[in-house]
Amino acid sequence: MAWLLLSAASPLPAEDSACPDWAPGDAREAVARLQERLDAWDDAYYRRGERLVSDGVYDAAKRRQRHWRRCFDLSPDAPLSSTRPRDGALLAHPLPQTGLHKAESRQAMGDWLEARQDQALWIQPKVDGVAISLIYEAGALSRVISRGDGRHGQDWTTHARRIPAIPGRLQDAPDRVILQGELYLRRPGHVQARDGTAGARADMIGLMARKQLSAEDGERIGLFVWDWPDAPDSTSGDMAARLEQLAGWGFDTRDHTLAVKGMAEVTEWRQRWYRHALPFATDGIVVRQAQRPPPASWQAKPPDWAIAWKHPATRSLALVTSIEFTVGRTGRITPVAHLSPVELDDRHVSRVSLGSLGRWQELDVRPGDQVLITLAGLTIPYLERVVLAAEPRRNVEVPRQEEYHELSCIELVDGCQAQFLARLVWLSRTLGMKGIGEGAWQTLMEGGQVSGLLDWSSLGSATLRTLPGVADARARQWHAAFQASRERSPALWLEALGMPSVPRDALHERGDFAGLDRLRQRSEQEWQTWPGIGPSRAAQLSRFFRHPGMHLLLQRLVAMRVLTR
Structure with missing residues (x-):
C-alpha cells in the first residue's frame, strides 16, 4: 500500500531541544505572551466550540510552552477556568472523563506500544465531536452530561432524548450503565485528508446550545460510544464481549474498534482512516488497553492506558x-x-x-x-x-x-559565493557533465582551482588529484567530463553561461552558427524579429552579448573552438 510507505519516516528530533538564550525577565515575558494566546484559543474552543487554529498549531504551541517552562523553571499555571462550562446547570459526571495524552511523534507512539507488548490493544478513530457521559438506570436513559472539565458538565438530557442515535432504553441491561462517547455530525463519505474537520465540532456544539433541538437536527447527530467504563469485565480486558453487548443495544461501535498488534497495524489504520471515507470527521486515532484500572480510581486527567495519535498535521x-x-x-x-x-x-x-x-x-x-x-x-x-x-x-x-542580477557574479568575488556556485551547477547540468554536481564544484572552489566560470576547462587530472577527497578514479572521471563538454553545441554552451532562452534558429544564419561577432552586433530590434522574443527578452540578449565580463568568457570559448568568431 503506497500510502502506508509514506508514513515510514524517522523520528522527529525533540522540538526546541536547546533552550533559548534569554534573560529571566525576557523568558517570563515570552511564556506569558504564549500563554495568553493559548488561553484565547482554549476559551474559544471550550466555550464556543470554535477552533481558531488547527490541532497541529495548537499542539506545537503547547509543546513549546512546556519546553520553555522546563528551560526556565517556571511552574505551570493552574488549569484554565474557561475549560469548565459557565452557563446552565452543572452536573457531576458519575465517572471522570479522563481525556487523552497525545503521542507527539511516530517515535512517541512506538515507545508507548513497545511498553505494552503484553497488553491486548484496540484502536478507534478519534471522532471530532463533543464528548458526553450517558447514564442508564434500570435500562432507561436518565442523564446525558457534556464533558465540561471532565468532572462536571452541562445537562444535555432533554436534547439527547431527541437524538435517535441515543437509545432511550437498553434491553437486558445491568441496573446501572455508564457510557462515554462522542456526539458527532453525520458526514457520509467524509475523507479527512480531503475534507478536514470543516467546523464539525463547532457545528455540533452550536446544535446542543440551542434552546430546542428539532427532530430534523436530531437526525443529523450520531453517537460513537468509545468506552463502557463500568462494564462487568472492564478490568479483565474482554473488549470483544463489551463490543458485542454495545452492538446489541444499538451502538455502532464495533465496526470502528479493532484489535491491533504493533506499530505497523496502528500506522496502517491511522492512514486508512485519514485517507478513506468515514461517516464522521476525525482528528486522529486512539489506542486503548482492553484491561484498565477500576473506574473508581479514574481521574479527570489523561491516563496511561490510552493514547491519541493525531492525523498528520498539515x-x-x-x-x-x-x-x-x-x-x-x-x-x-x-x-x-x-x-x-x-x-x-x-x-x-x-x-x-x-x-x-x-x-x-x-x-x-x-x-x-x-x-x-x-x-x-x-x-x-x-x-x-x-x-x-x-x-x-x-x-x-x-x-x-541591486547588487545581484542576471550578469553578476560570473567571477568568485566577495558576496558572490552562492550565485557563482549556482551558475556552475547550472553549467554542468546544461552541458551534461556526468558526476559533476554541487559537491564537486564546492571542492574545486574551496581548493582554489575555480574562481571564474571557465577555469575548470584547463585543469588536468594531476591537478584534480591534489584536491581533498579526489583520488585517481574521480580525477579521471572529472577530467573526462570536462573534456566531453567541448563537444556540446554552441547553443548549449551559450545557455550554460546564462544566455536568455531563444528559438534555436535565432542563433543561426544560413543554417550555421551565426558567430560571436554577429550575435554581439545585433540590435534589440533585430532580436525581436524572431518569434517569442519581445522587447524585454531582446534587451536581456543585448546585455548578455555586450557585457564586458561575459564577452571575455565568450572569447575564451572561441579559443577553445567551442564557438566561432
Whole structure:
C-alpha cells in the first residue's frame, strides 16, 4: 500500500531541544505572551466550540510552552477556568472523563506500544465531536452530561432524548450503565485528508446550545460510544464481549474498534482512516488497553492506558531560528526561514522559502518569531504568517538586490559565493557533465582551482588529484567530463553561461552558427524579429552579448573552438 510507505519516516528530533538564550525577565515575558494566546484559543474552543487554529498549531504551541517552562523553571499555571462550562446547570459526571495524552511523534507512539507488548490493544478513530457521559438506570436513559472539565458538565438530557442515535432504553441491561462517547455530525463519505474537520465540532456544539433541538437536527447527530467504563469485565480486558453487548443495544461501535498488534497495524489504520471515507470527521486515532484500572480510581486527567495519535498535521506552529538569504543563478534573492523541526504530513520540516524579498519584508519574519507553517498543495512547506512576534525584534543583515542580477557574479568575488556556485551547477547540468554536481564544484572552489566560470576547462587530472577527497578514479572521471563538454553545441554552451532562452534558429544564419561577432552586433530590434522574443527578452540578449565580463568568457570559448568568431 503506497500510502502506508509514506508514513515510514524517522523520528522527529525533540522540538526546541536547546533552550533559548534569554534573560529571566525576557523568558517570563515570552511564556506569558504564549500563554495568553493559548488561553484565547482554549476559551474559544471550550466555550464556543470554535477552533481558531488547527490541532497541529495548537499542539506545537503547547509543546513549546512546556519546553520553555522546563528551560526556565517556571511552574505551570493552574488549569484554565474557561475549560469548565459557565452557563446552565452543572452536573457531576458519575465517572471522570479522563481525556487523552497525545503521542507527539511516530517515535512517541512506538515507545508507548513497545511498553505494552503484553497488553491486548484496540484502536478507534478519534471522532471530532463533543464528548458526553450517558447514564442508564434500570435500562432507561436518565442523564446525558457534556464533558465540561471532565468532572462536571452541562445537562444535555432533554436534547439527547431527541437524538435517535441515543437509545432511550437498553434491553437486558445491568441496573446501572455508564457510557462515554462522542456526539458527532453525520458526514457520509467524509475523507479527512480531503475534507478536514470543516467546523464539525463547532457545528455540533452550536446544535446542543440551542434552546430546542428539532427532530430534523436530531437526525443529523450520531453517537460513537468509545468506552463502557463500568462494564462487568472492564478490568479483565474482554473488549470483544463489551463490543458485542454495545452492538446489541444499538451502538455502532464495533465496526470502528479493532484489535491491533504493533506499530505497523496502528500506522496502517491511522492512514486508512485519514485517507478513506468515514461517516464522521476525525482528528486522529486512539489506542486503548482492553484491561484498565477500576473506574473508581479514574481521574479527570489523561491516563496511561490510552493514547491519541493525531492525523498528520498539515499546519503547525514553528519557531524561527534564523533567516538566510540565498542568491540564485539569475541574481534572484530568496529569503529562507530556518526552523526548529516540525512535522507536517508525517514529514520533517526545518526550513521554508519565503519566496521573495518583498514577501519577507511584508511578513517581517525575524529569528525568535513563532510562525504558522502549512503545506501548499499538500506537498510544499509554506509560511503563512507570524503568529507571535519575538520582542525585541532582532536585526537581520539583508543583501542589496541591486547588487545581484542576471550578469553578476560570473567571477568568485566577495558576496558572490552562492550565485557563482549556482551558475556552475547550472553549467554542468546544461552541458551534461556526468558526476559533476554541487559537491564537486564546492571542492574545486574551496581548493582554489575555480574562481571564474571557465577555469575548470584547463585543469588536468594531476591537478584534480591534489584536491581533498579526489583520488585517481574521480580525477579521471572529472577530467573526462570536462573534456566531453567541448563537444556540446554552441547553443548549449551559450545557455550554460546564462544566455536568455531563444528559438534555436535565432542563433543561426544560413543554417550555421551565426558567430560571436554577429550575435554581439545585433540590435534589440533585430532580436525581436524572431518569434517569442519581445522587447524585454531582446534587451536581456543585448546585455548578455555586450557585457564586458561575459564577452571575455565568450572569447575564451572561441579559443577553445567551442564557438566561432
